[in-house]
Amino acid sequence: MTTENLSIGQEYEITIEKLIYGGQGLARFQGVAIFTPFSVPGDKLKVCIVGAEKNFFRAEIIEILEPSANRRSAPCQYFGRCGGCQLQHLDYPAQLVAKAGFIRDSLKRIGHFDWQPPIEIKHSLEFNYRSRTQLKVERATDPFQIGFYKEGSHNVCDVESCPILAPELNQVLVKLRKSEKEIALSEIPYSKIDLVKGDEGISANQIVADLSSKAICQRVLDINYYFDPSCFFQVNQYLLTTLIEIIIGTRKGKVALDLYAGVGFFALQLAKTYQKVIATEVNQKASHWATHNIQANSINNVEFHSISTEKWLTKFSRRFNGIDLVVLDPPRVGIIKKTLLSITEIRPKEIVYVSCDPSTLARDLRVLADSGYKLASITGIDLFPQTYHIETVAVLERIN
Ligand SMILES: C[S@@+](CC[C@H](N)C(=O)[O-])C[C@H]1O[C@@H](n2cnc3c(N)ncnc32)[C@H](O)[C@@H]1O
Structure with missing residues (x-):
């Protein structure tokens, strides 16, 4: 790779070959690798180079010239701001193909x-699957923010609901938003709230709103698993x-x-x-x-x-x-x-x-x-x- 080929701030037209682990799209321009977030294999894009690393460049999408057949509009309104998801703009079959590629490439x-x-x-x-989550809380702002970290930062992206959470966890999120005053005034810092859904309700690592922090039970293939919200359990x-x-x-x-x-x-x-x-x-x-x-x-x-x-x-x-x-x-x-x-x-x-x-x-x-x-x-x-x-x-x- 020669850095003379490309320069930061310049715009180029590229076609995305595949996604790499991390979710960015890989394209080559005159043999040089360019990584672009929120792209889809097959997309023809106008991108701007925003960074140079040892063996590749980083780019951002300026314009989608021809979208891939697998591109869709992200179902979640926070996609792109919230750091939780990277692939909502791909239809689900294309996500699965990309993931098989991540495994094969690493091997x-x-x-x-x-x-x-x-x-x-x-x-x-593909949605509503998560039975565990960790909500992030920012109390210093008015109104307070509750949701997930923004991409690449510890600032909170305020969310009203999240499409990958189990509906019951989204109901708790609504409840917590209504408890803003209780959370804001509490002596407990509440920077993170772990929630887990069991067979008979939700438990949290902190006593807030009317949540309890009791152990929960999840029955899988005739075995009852008891655990509390701070323990690892498959999500x-x-x-x-x-x-x-x-x-x-x-x-x-x-x-x-x-x-x-x-x-x-x-x-x-x-x-x-x-x-x-x-x-x-x-x-x-x-x-x-x-x-x-x-x-x-x-x-x-x-x-x-x-x-x-x-x-x-x-x-x-x-x-x-x-x-x-x-x-x-x-x-x-x-x-x-x-x-x-x-x-x-x-x-x-x-x-x-x-x-x-x-x-x-x-x-x-x-x-x-x-x-x-x-x-x-x-x-x-x-x-x-x-x-x-x-x-x-x-x-x-x-x-x-
Ligand atoms: C990915 S989780 C898997 C847990 C379990 N197999 C399951 O499916 O629920 C990894 C587990 O390894 C434990 N762990 C981490 N380092 C360990 C070590 N050096 N020796 C034993 N356990 C360890 C963690 O505490 C965690 O419970």
Whole structure:
């Protein structure tokens, strides 16, 4: 790339080739990569260059010369200002194609896998799916602002309703807006309010309006999961059983490990088809609820360790051989190489790696593939429609 080719402030006509992870459109102008937000593959655009990085330029749309057949007007009035969604201007089938592309690109560029088979993206309804959210509150303004952070800032975009939230959470948002005075005058700062919808109502991390902060229960495939609003729980209410079906499916055996267990979402389902399940979780609150959930569901074959995966592996892993399955569902940062290598030393027959970041997933899959495991399948699950985020489930099998 030569910077002489393009200059900041100049306008160019480009055609978007594809979306990249993060949601921006990629175009090439005289061989130089240009990234443009709110564009769609196939769009012919007039753009203005607004920034130069080492290997690419950033641009903004000046005019849509010819819209892609997949472009639609965003259903949400706040789209473009609110930082929550990046893809509302694409019809839903095009969002799914883009997300399969994010996974494939990461596997190739970061993991050096030449993955040829199609990547299926399981999906459900594209709106009203979120059963958990965190509302941001700005009390210093008059009137106060409640909603979500604006793109790239910690300023609050004031929203009256959000199309990806479950209707019940939108009703709470209306209620909170009516409680402006209570919130503005409260001694509690209320900068963030966590809301979660359970089978029998909503709970919040703060007592505000007439919300309670009691634990809630969500029943999935005959298991009751209890947790409070500060704990991690999968956000997409329509895809909870699909997630379990992909991760567990018809798998069965003697011993399964669930090494980032949260409140026991996978561990308690694994207990139905494995003789013994061992689970680790580092967060104290999540561990409390996991232990509670094991008892509340009268499960007696899950051994739960409130400890980091790394410490558990160092302390106990030498005792184990004959592990059938390891489920890994780490935070976005993924898993450090040393931990991955300790897992391969236990020699499980299968590893199912669940990830919300295709980049760290691809990096970690390379370590596993270089340590005796074959990538057997890749499936996407669109837990986060309208955003660039995508959940991926990778299955690895031990080679010998
Ligand atoms: C993406 S969540 C998945 C939780 C669970 N599998 C579920 O589906 O609800 C990741 C979990 O890993 C936990 N965690 C993060 N670092 C950890 C570590 N080093 N050892 C064990 N657990 C960890 C987090 O507290 C969180 O509960």
